[in-house]
Amino acid sequence: MEKSIENIWKKGFTNRDLLSIPIIENIKSLKSIYTIDKFKKMYKLNIIGLTLTAVIILLAFILGGIPFIGMYMFTLFISMAIVGLKSLNNLNQINIGESNYEFLKAFDNWLNNSNSKILLVYKIWIPLFFIGFAFALLYTNIFIPFIGETLIDKILNNENMFIVNKIPVFWFLGIIIIAIVLSYFSSSFYKIEMKDVYGNILGEIKQLLAEVEELRS
Structure with a gap:
């Protein structure tokens, strides 16, 4: 279906005479719906991935003898999954309506609003994640089993280390x-993640919007 839509789509823009045919407008709408639905599926998979990661980390940290840090990390990942789920629910409220242009603009507005909110969350989430991971490294040897005792024990037993209580x-x-420092650069991390995970499909949607805007002008 995707290839057939893209073939007609490309032909429609290379042959101006076809643009007056009503079916071309339907093809443009179908292309928009298909592409945004594809994005929704990818977004949903990302949320599922966060949830599974939360469970795996919790179980691993419990087995590693640090259940409290495990619960802490579990809460972080579940919180991010909840933020993503709320954002996806907002996206699902958008429908094709009367205009394909309005549909694409509504998605673009959703994306901008979603990015703004998640960027604020990232400024807190990234440093909290690092702190949890750092404490996990200190209080269990699950990541570095070859050292024998935990890293915190090695540090506390070092007479040259400045230790208070x-x-x-x-x-x-x-x-x-x-x-x-990680909080300061959190927006860069988020942009890199979005580009790596959704870059191609967001590029397609941006191109769709540009083409529809060109027809309206």
């Missing part, structure tokens, strides 16, 4: 500083 001060300060 069993807290390795410089290590914790380093974690906080890195978390702040």
